[in-house]
Amino acid sequence: MSTIADRLIEDEGLRRGVSRLTPEKIEKVFKELIAGECGARLKTYVESCVRCGMCAKACHYYMSHKDPSYTPVAKVSQTMWRLLAAGGRVEPQVIYECAQVAYTECNLCRRCIHYCPLGIDTGYIISVVRRLCHKLGVTPQYIQDTAHSHSAVLNQMWVKDDEWPDTLQWQEEEAREEFPGLRIPLDVEGADFMYSVIAPEPKFRTQLIYQAAAIFNAAGLNWTMPATPGWDNSNMAMFTGDSEIMSRVERAHYETAQRLRVKRIVMGECGHAFRAVYDVANRWLGWKWHPVPVVHSVEFFWELIQQGRIKITHKYADPVTIHDPCNIIRGRGLMDKLREVTHFLCENVVEMSPNREHNYCCCAGGGVINCGPPFKNVRIVGNSIKAEQLRATGVHTLVAPCHNCHGGLEDIISKFGLGMHTKFLGDLIYELMEKPEAE
Amino acid sequence: MHALYDLAVGPLAWLAFGVFIIGSVYRLLAMRALALRKDGAFVAYVSWPHAFKSLAHWFTPFGALGWRENPGVTIATFIFHICLFLVPLFLMGHIVLFDTFRGWSWPALPDGAADVLAIVVVVICAYFLWRRLSVPEVRFVTSAQDVLVVSLVGLTFLTGVLAYHRIGDNLVLTTLHILSGEAMLVAIPFTRLSHMLFGVFSRGYIASEFGSVRHAKDW
Amino acid sequence: MKRRTTPLALVAFVAALLLALPALSQQDMTTVPDEAFKTRTRPPALFKHDEHNEKAKLDDCTACHHGEKDGKRDPGADTSGIPCSDCHAVEAKPGRTPLMRAFHKQCLGCHMTQKKGPVTCGDCHKPVK
Numbered sequence: 001m002s003t004i005a006d007r008l009i010e011d012e013g014l015r016r017g018v019s020r021l022t023p024e025k026i027e028k029v030f031k032e033l034i035a036g037e038c039g040a041r042l043k044t045y046v047e048s049c050v051r052c053g054m055c056a057k058a059c060h061y062y063m064s065h066k067d068p069s070y071t072p073v074a075k076v077s078q079t080m081w082r083l084l085a086a087g088g089r090v091e092p093q094v095i096y097e098c099a100q101v102a103y104t105e106c107n108l109c110r111r112c113i114h115y116c117p118l119g120i121d122t123g124y125i126i127s128v129v130r131r132l133c134h135k136l137g138v139t140p141q142y143i144q145d146t147a148h149s150h151s152a153v154l155n156q157m158w159v160k161d162d163e164w165p166d167t168l169q170w171q172e173e174e175a176r177e178e179f180p181g182l183r184i185p186l187d188v189e190g191a192d193f194m195y196s197v198i199a200p201e202p203k204f205r206t207q208l209i210y211q212a213a214a215i216f217n218a219a220g221l222n223w224t225m226p227a228t229p230g231w232d233n234s235n236m237a238m239f240t241g242d243s244e245i246m247s248r249v250e251r252a253h254y255e256t257a258q259r260l261r262v263k264r265i266v267m268g269e270c271g272h273a274f275r276a277v278y279d280v281a282n283r284w285l286g287w288k289w290h291p292v293p294v295v296h297s298v299e300f301f302w303e304l305i306q307q308g309r310i311k312i313t314h315k316y317a318d319p320v321t322i323h324d325p326c327n328i329i330r331g332r333g334l335m336d337k338l339r340e341v342t343h344f345l346c347e348n349v350v351e352m353s354p355n356r357e358h359n360y361c362c363c364a365g366g367g368v369i370n371c372g373p374p375f376k377n378v379r380i381v382g383n384s385i386k387a388e389q390l391r392a393t394g395v396h397t398l399v400a401p402c403h404n405c406h407g408g409l410e411d412i413i414s415k416f417g418l419g420m421h422t423k424f425l426g427d428l429i430y431e432l433m434e435k436p437e438a439e
Numbered sequence: 440m441h442a443l444y445d446l447a448v449g450p451l452a453w454l455a456f457g458v459f460i461i462g463s464v465y466r467l468l469a470m471r472a473l474a475l476r477k478d479g480a481f482v483a484y485v486s487w488p489h490a491f492k493s494l495a496h497w498f499t500p501f502g503a504l505g506w507r508e509n510p511g512v513t514i515a516t517f518i519f520h521i522c523l524f525l526v527p528l529f530l531m532g533h534i535v536l537f538d539t540f541r542g543w544s545w546p547a548l549p550d551g552a553a554d555v556l557a558i559v560v561v562v563i564c565a566y567f568l569w570r571r572l573s574v575p576e577v578r579f580v581t582s583a584q585d586v587l588v589v590s591l592v593g594l595t596f597l598t599g600v601l602a603y604h605r606i607g608d609n610l611v612l613t614t615l616h617i618l619s620g621e622a623m624l625v626a627i628p629f630t631r632l633s634h635m636l637f638g639v640f641s642r643g644y645i646a647s648e649f650g651s652v653r654h655a656k657d658w
Numbered sequence: 659m660k661r662r663t664t665p666l667a668l669v670a671f672v673a674a675l676l677l678a679l680p681a682l683s684q685q686d687m688t689t690v691p692d693e694a695f696k697t698r699t700r701p702p703a704l705f706k707h708d709e710h711n712e713k714a715k716l717d718d719c720t721a722c723h724h725g726e727k728d729g730k731r732d733p734g735a736d737t738s739g740i741p742c743s744d745c746h747a748v749e750a751k752p753g754r755t756p757l758m759r760a761f762h763k764q765c766l767g768c769h770m771t772q773k774k775g776p777v778t779c780g781d782c783h784k785p786v787k
């Protein structure tokens with residue numbers, strides 16, 4: 001049977017990383033990691049997994065490749081079990097293999113938890129493998145670059161400190177042509193909420209900032225965006241296994257909100273960022289819950305609709321289908337609100353199957369898409385199951401309130417010729433809303 | 440053989456029960472201590488109401504996505520596990536030993552019914568072994584220990600059935616049965632069979648995370 | 659068969675009763691009498707009385723046919739001829755030994771201490787050949 005060793009892909013970062021390793025060094029770091037950071041969860045999962053293979057069907061990689069080395073349990077067997085069995089004393093090449101599995105063949109989407117009768121969290125085990133690889137300096141080059149960026153400038157895209165307010169002001173100017181009184185309020189202390197986005201928005205999706213401003217403006221909200229670092233809510237360090245940088249990024253994000261004394265943080269339509277802020281980094285920082293409440297856009301739009309603050313001129317007529325992003329559905333249970341918002345906006349919603357908590361992942365998340373071109377093909381071919389699922393809906397518009405999902409879905413749409421286009425809720429709301437000052 | 444039988448049915452039986460019970464309690468307590476020491480940021484979210492709700496789904500055949508998507512294993516594993524507890528606990532042959540030597544007695548299953556259920560367990564063990572060796576995704580992750588534990592369960596039930604039907608030398612088979620049953624009990628706290636101890640907690644924990652933090656179901 | 663006589667009138671009465679029973683019953687018996695059980699779950703235990711006692715070199719009837727004193731087994735009393743089920747009810751009161759347990763203790767218990775004789779279910783509960 002083929003294994004990870006039979007499909008190694010050359011990556012600059014991984015290759016350079018392993019070239020610096022020796023079995024002794026790996027053993028030392030592995031033992032420290034297991035003794036220092038791992039406890040009952042890892043031990044229970046590894047010991048009580050009955051190797052029943054029931055989780056196989058959970059994973060889109062397996063369902064697409066139909067290769068037994070892509071099942072959740074096989075990913076664990078090729079990484080963590082192997083390391084544990086050897087007490088961490090392995091050849092550097094093994095770390096290359098572990099890194100490729102952990103960074104590029106698992107999206108940490110947690111779908112397999114719905115399949116494993118023992119509730120084994122494969123995503124967690126894979127995160128531990130990533131943590132090891134990070135500590136050993138074996139990370140894919142592309143994603144490591146984003147982690148470096150987080151470390152240097154506290155955002156993912158090397159956006160410089162002055163570039164950020166410039167971009168916001170540029171978007172404000174543009175939007176004022178359409179909505180004369182519109183502001184993108186910078187650093188307003190005591191605003192109702194701080195709106196945070198991921199760094200790719202100012203870098204190459206400025207339209208999304210424009211739209212958000214238009215929506216908040218139309219709704220007459222008291223909001224602000226920070227002028228200082230801490231505005232980026234994305235967190236690739238979480239996915240490289242660099243918990244230290246991860247928590248620095250999140251601390252800056254929370255502290256920015258605290259400095260502005262806002263009531264809460266509203267996060268743009270991104271899933272992984274929400275996971276980092278809501279579920280992961282707070283724990284590393286020692287907070288059980290959040291020092292400032294955090295709300296994802298889906299929930300925020302839902303509230304605005306409930307309050308009658310979003311008015312639309314008409315409904316979107318073409319049938320749409322909904323993609324449930326892992327990190328806000330299995331990660332936050334927003335499936336009902338996502339549907340209510342979509343039904344509010346669209347005439348005709350065709351559900352894909354399976355959906356809600358059982359939805360297949362886009363195969364971009366978990367940092368996989370951020371590992372860049374070398375691994376692109378595996379992830380696209382590795383999601384033919386999603387392509388089939390999309391095709392079966394027969395619709396041409398796909399609502400997906402997550403950046404990563406957009407990336408992953410657009411790739412499979414073009415690869416499999418599905419003839420669909422993806423939309424954020426913000427895209428739809430902006431397109432359909434009553435535009436107050438647009439006379 | 441007589442002496443071995445005496446040993447197996449007497450001292451070894453107590454030893455096996457002792458190791459099983461004390462070993463299980465020890466492992467549970469040690470794991471709890473480890474969780475409190477090292478997994479504080481996760482134990483903090485444990486929520487029993489969510490855990491119980493999820494466990495109710497997972498203890499229902501086809502009550503969770505994983506069960507529905509693996510119907511063959513689901514049917515097999517539910518019957519297997521129910522019989523695994525039902526047959527030995529309510530088996531006349533077992534109760535008689537307690538009754539004779541300890542004076543403890545409780546209602547037994549009719550011998551015929553217990554026999555059928557025991558044979559079913561043997562058949563399911565054979566099915567599990569077959570899966571291990573021929574279903575690619577299962578074979579990929581199968582180790583010697585996995586084959587061993589299913590075989591141990593299968594052997595215990597098989598020798599029990601043979602003894603009941605008086606196939607082969609009864610003393611030899613009964614002794615073999617008792618020894619393999621004892622080996623199985625001893626194996627529970629220290630092998631993969633420890634899923635019996637930890638399974639509800641690992642599910643209960645993740646159900647808590649899903650329920651109280653992520654507000655999503657995990658079944 | 660040798661029998662120890664006792665002065666007790668009660669025992670004389672029992673002996674008289676015994677004589678009234680078919681004289682050949684012990685030589686003929688092939689199984690432990692199980693008539694008292696309303697339902698039978700296994701074939702009656704194989705037991706050829708005289709052959710067993712010869713093999714086991716058992717002369718003393720009270721080794722099995724014991725009496726009872728203060729709720730305890732009384733090896734002094736010879737109860738030969740009284741059906742076991744007269745004292746050991748199938749459904750015994752608390753503190754009493756029910757019939758099945760009595761049989762099992764009697765046979766299995768002795769076989770275990772003597773390290774001789776059948777001890778498994780199937781070596782006793784089997785059809786008479």
Ligand code: HEM
Binds near residue numbers: 530536623780
């Ligand atoms: C302490 C250890 C054990 C002892 C002393 C013991 C003893 C016995 C005895 C005396 C029998 C009677 C056989 C007959 O009816 O002829 C028996 C049957 C049986 N035992 Fe055990 N046993 C032990 C452990 C187990 C365990 C752990 C299991 C299963 C989990 C098990 C399953 C069975 C089965 C399936 C039968 C046969 C049922 C039938 O076909 O009627 N035993 N055992």
Ligand code: HEM
Binds near residue numbers: 515571632634639
């Ligand atoms: C509360 C107790 C238990 C629970 C909830 C439980 C649950 C499970 C589950 C969910 C599986 C996976 C499905 C499958 O492969 O069949 C499994 C497998 C298994 N269980 Fe248990 N189990 C329990 C107790 C036991 C005990 C006491 C034994 C044996 C002594 C046992 C033996 C096995 C074996 C051998 C397998 C693997 C079957 C295979 O090879 O695929 N289980 N158990």
Ligand code: SF4
Binds near residue numbers: 058061108
């Ligand atoms: S990609 Fe998702 S389903 Fe597959 S192993 Fe990773 S977490 Fe599980």
Ligand code: SF4
Binds near residue numbers: 050051053115119120
């Ligand atoms: S479903 Fe769970 S227990 Fe079964 S092989 Fe997968 S991880 Fe292991």
